[in-house]
Amino acid sequence: MLTLSKFHVILIPILFFITLLSPLFSIALPINIWPKPRFLSWPQHKAIALSPNFTILAPEHQYLSASVTRYHNLIRSENYSPLISYPVKLMKRYTLRNLVVTVTDFSLPLHHGVDESYKLSIPIGSFSAHLLAHSAWGAMRGLETFSQMIWGTSPDLCLPVGIYIQDSPLFGHRGVLLDTSRNYYGVDDIMRTIKAMSANKLNVFHWHITDSQSFPLVLPSEPSLAAKGSLGPDMVYTPEDVSKIVQYGFEHGVRVLPEIDTPGHTGSWGEAYPEIVTCANMFWWPAGKSWEERLASEPGTGQLNPLSPKTYEVVKNVIQDIVNQFPESFFHGGGDEVIPGCWKTDPAINSFLSSGGTLSQLLEKYINSTLPYIVSQNRTVVYWEDVLLDAQIKADPSVLPKEHTILQTWNNGPENTKRIVAAGYRVIVSSSEFYYLDCGHGGFLGNDSIYDQKESGGGSWCAPFKTWQSIYNYDIADGLLNEEERKLVLGGEVALWSEQADSTVLDSRLWPRASALAESLWSGNRDERGVKRCGEAVDRLNLWRYRMVKRGIGAEPIQPLWCLKNPGMCNTVHGALQDQ
Known part of the structure; x- marks a missing residue:
C-alpha cells in the first residue's frame, strides 16, 4: 500500500491541458483525457488512493452491465505508469470506495443523435464518485473518462479528487x-x-x-x-x-x-x-x-x-x-x-x-x-x-x-x-x-x-x-x-x-x-480563444498513444519517446507566436 505523507509528492501521468509559460517550454498539469472534455474543473490539484475494494455501482442493463464489468477489470489491471514525475498532494484521510452510476433513461436506443452527455464528479471528502448520464451510451463515455484518470500499479492506484467534468460531443x-x-x-x-x-x-x-x-x-x-x-x-x-x-x-x-x-x-x-x-x-x-x-x-x-x-x-x-x-x-x-x-x-x-x-x-x-x-x-x-x-x-x-x-x-x-x-x-x-x-x-x-x-x-x-x-x-x-x-x-x-x-x-x-x-x-480543435490547439494537443495525444499501446492497440508513435520525457522541448516557438 501507499506510505506517502500528505505532503509527499507522487508520480502522476501528464496532462489534461497545457499552460503556455514561454514560447519554448510548457509545463503540464495532471490528468490526460482523450478526447478532451468540454468542461473540466480541478481547482485544488489533489489526489486520493483507490480503495482495494473499489467497485462500480450501476443499475443492471443489457449492455451497460458488460461495460461496467469491463471498466472495473481495466482499472484494476491496466497499471498505467507515468513517464514523467509531477508534484501533487495525496490526501491520506480516506480512499475512494465506489463510482455510483446513474442513468436517467435506459430506454434510449443506440442510434444517431442519442444523448451521449455525462457529468462526472469526485468530491473532496467523499468515499464515492458520481457519474450521471441521460443514456447508457453516455454512461459508457463517462466510464472511459474515469478510467483515464487513474494511474499507478495495482493495488496502489490513485486518481484526482475535487474534480468535476461536464461533457458531450459536438457531432453525433x-x-x-x-x-x-x-x-x-x-x-x-x-x-x-x-x-x-x-x-x-x-x-x-x-x-x-x-x-x-x-x-x-x-x-x-x-x-x-x-x-x-x-x-x-x-x-x-x-x-x-x-x-x-x-x-x-x-x-x-x-x-x-x-x-x-x-x-x-x-x-x-x-x-x-x-x-x-x-x-x-x-x-x-x-x-x-x-x-x-x-x-x-x-x-x-x-x-x-x-x-x-x-x-x-x-x-x-x-x-x-x-x-x-x-x-x-x-x-x-x-x-x-x-x-x-x-x-x-x-x-x-x-x-x-x-x-x-x-x-x-x-x-x-x-x-x-x-x-x-x-x-x-x-x-x-x-x-x-x-x-x-x-x-x-x-x-x-x-x-x-x-x-x-x-x-x-x-x-x-x-x-x-x-x-x-x-x-x-x-x-x-x-x-x-x-x-x-x-x-x-x-x-x-x-x-x-x-x-x-x-x-x-x-x-x-x-x-x-x-x-x-x-x-x-x-x-x-x-x-x-x-x-x-x-x-x-x-x-x-x-x-x-x-x-x-x-x-x-x-x-x-x-x-x-x-x-x-x-x-x-x-470537443473541437480550437482553444477558448478560437485558435487551433493542435500544438497543445500533441503532448496529450502522445501520452494517449502510449496508453493505447498499454491496452493492446498497436498505435504508431508520433514523436520520439524523448519528447514525452522532456515535455515542451519538441515544440517550436514559431507556430505559437503566429497563433497569438
Missing part, C-alpha cells in the same frame, strides 16, 4: 470506415477496432463489407454470393460472426453501420449471378483507351444491370438479410463511381441508350427500385455523394427524398460539403483530402508509368499521407456554411480502404490518426 456521428472486401480482416481485428473506437469515444463503425474484389458476407437468402464471391472459404463473415460483432458494438456504445455498395463496385456478385452484372471480370482499363473509356476506376470491374429484373430479386434478398442481421437504423447503399464504360458493354443498355435513354436515368431506375424498399424496412439510406454530384451519372434530387437520404462526401473537401447541405441534404464528411487513411502509401498497380512522374505523389491518387495534424485541424463545418447548413452536418468518418492494408498494419494505419478525428469531432 463520429466514425471509422473499414473496407473488408479488398483485403480480409478477421472478427478479432474488427472487434479490436471497435474496442479502440470506444476508448476514443467514436461511435460508428462503418463496415464497408462488399466490393468488386469480394463478397465475404454469408447471407441466408443468397448463400452463393459469399460461396462464390469471397476470397476463400475461410475469409467470410457468417451470421454468427455478424451477431458477435454487433453485440460487441452495443457493449462498447458503437453502432455497426453496414455498407453494401451498389450498383457499382459489384464485380464479386457476378461470380454467383453473371447475368445481372455488366463488364464483370473484364480488364479495367483496356489498352489504347482513354481514362474516360475505362470500365472501372481500379482493377475489379462489374456493375449491377438496372434493366435486369433478376437484379432486383437478388438485391432485395440482400437488403432483407442485412436488415435482419444489423439493427442499425442507417443502411449504406454505396452509389459511388458508377462508370459509363461498364454499363455500355451490355447490349440491352446500349439499346436503351440508342432509344433516347440516359445513363443517369439508369441510375434513377435503380434507386427508384431499391431506395423505397430500404425505407420500407424502417431504414434511412446513406449514399456516397456521387449519386447527386457525379459529373456524368447522377440522379435527379426528386428520387432522393431528403427525409430518407443522407449523403457521404469524399471529394473536393469543403466545397462538396457545401453543395450537399445547400441542396438540403444531411451529410457525413469523409473528404479524401483530409480523412482517407490509405493515402500516401504509393499505388498498387503494376507497370504504371505514373511512377516516372515526379509530380505524381509516388503513384498515390490521394497523396500525401494524411497526418494526424491535418486530420485534427480539419473543420468539417467551416466558414463556407451558414448556421442552418451546419445543422445538416451530422459528423465525419476517417476511412481505411484496404488495397494496401490488412490485419498486419490495421492498428498502425488507424491509430492514433483516428484519435485526432475523435477529439476534433467530440
Whole structure:
C-alpha cells in the first residue's frame, strides 16, 4: 500500500491541458483525457488512493452491465505508469470506495443523435464518485473518462479528487470506415477496432463489407454470393460472426453501420449471378483507351444491370438479410463511381441508350427500385455523394427524398460539403483530402508509368499521407456554411480502404490518426480563444498513444519517446507566436 505523507509528492501521468509559460517550454498539469472534455474543473490539484475494494455501482442493463464489468477489470489491471514525475498532494484521510452510476433513461436506443452527455464528479471528502448520464451510451463515455484518470500499479492506484467534468460531443456521428472486401480482416481485428473506437469515444463503425474484389458476407437468402464471391472459404463473415460483432458494438456504445455498395463496385456478385452484372471480370482499363473509356476506376470491374429484373430479386434478398442481421437504423447503399464504360458493354443498355435513354436515368431506375424498399424496412439510406454530384451519372434530387437520404462526401473537401447541405441534404464528411487513411502509401498497380512522374505523389491518387495534424485541424463545418447548413452536418468518418492494408498494419494505419478525428469531432480543435490547439494537443495525444499501446492497440508513435520525457522541448516557438 501507499506510505506517502500528505505532503509527499507522487508520480502522476501528464496532462489534461497545457499552460503556455514561454514560447519554448510548457509545463503540464495532471490528468490526460482523450478526447478532451468540454468542461473540466480541478481547482485544488489533489489526489486520493483507490480503495482495494473499489467497485462500480450501476443499475443492471443489457449492455451497460458488460461495460461496467469491463471498466472495473481495466482499472484494476491496466497499471498505467507515468513517464514523467509531477508534484501533487495525496490526501491520506480516506480512499475512494465506489463510482455510483446513474442513468436517467435506459430506454434510449443506440442510434444517431442519442444523448451521449455525462457529468462526472469526485468530491473532496467523499468515499464515492458520481457519474450521471441521460443514456447508457453516455454512461459508457463517462466510464472511459474515469478510467483515464487513474494511474499507478495495482493495488496502489490513485486518481484526482475535487474534480468535476461536464461533457458531450459536438457531432453525433463520429466514425471509422473499414473496407473488408479488398483485403480480409478477421472478427478479432474488427472487434479490436471497435474496442479502440470506444476508448476514443467514436461511435460508428462503418463496415464497408462488399466490393468488386469480394463478397465475404454469408447471407441466408443468397448463400452463393459469399460461396462464390469471397476470397476463400475461410475469409467470410457468417451470421454468427455478424451477431458477435454487433453485440460487441452495443457493449462498447458503437453502432455497426453496414455498407453494401451498389450498383457499382459489384464485380464479386457476378461470380454467383453473371447475368445481372455488366463488364464483370473484364480488364479495367483496356489498352489504347482513354481514362474516360475505362470500365472501372481500379482493377475489379462489374456493375449491377438496372434493366435486369433478376437484379432486383437478388438485391432485395440482400437488403432483407442485412436488415435482419444489423439493427442499425442507417443502411449504406454505396452509389459511388458508377462508370459509363461498364454499363455500355451490355447490349440491352446500349439499346436503351440508342432509344433516347440516359445513363443517369439508369441510375434513377435503380434507386427508384431499391431506395423505397430500404425505407420500407424502417431504414434511412446513406449514399456516397456521387449519386447527386457525379459529373456524368447522377440522379435527379426528386428520387432522393431528403427525409430518407443522407449523403457521404469524399471529394473536393469543403466545397462538396457545401453543395450537399445547400441542396438540403444531411451529410457525413469523409473528404479524401483530409480523412482517407490509405493515402500516401504509393499505388498498387503494376507497370504504371505514373511512377516516372515526379509530380505524381509516388503513384498515390490521394497523396500525401494524411497526418494526424491535418486530420485534427480539419473543420468539417467551416466558414463556407451558414448556421442552418451546419445543422445538416451530422459528423465525419476517417476511412481505411484496404488495397494496401490488412490485419498486419490495421492498428498502425488507424491509430492514433483516428484519435485526432475523435477529439476534433467530440470537443473541437480550437482553444477558448478560437485558435487551433493542435500544438497543445500533441503532448496529450502522445501520452494517449502510449496508453493505447498499454491496452493492446498497436498505435504508431508520433514523436520520439524523448519528447514525452522532456515535455515542451519538441515544440517550436514559431507556430505559437503566429497563433497569438
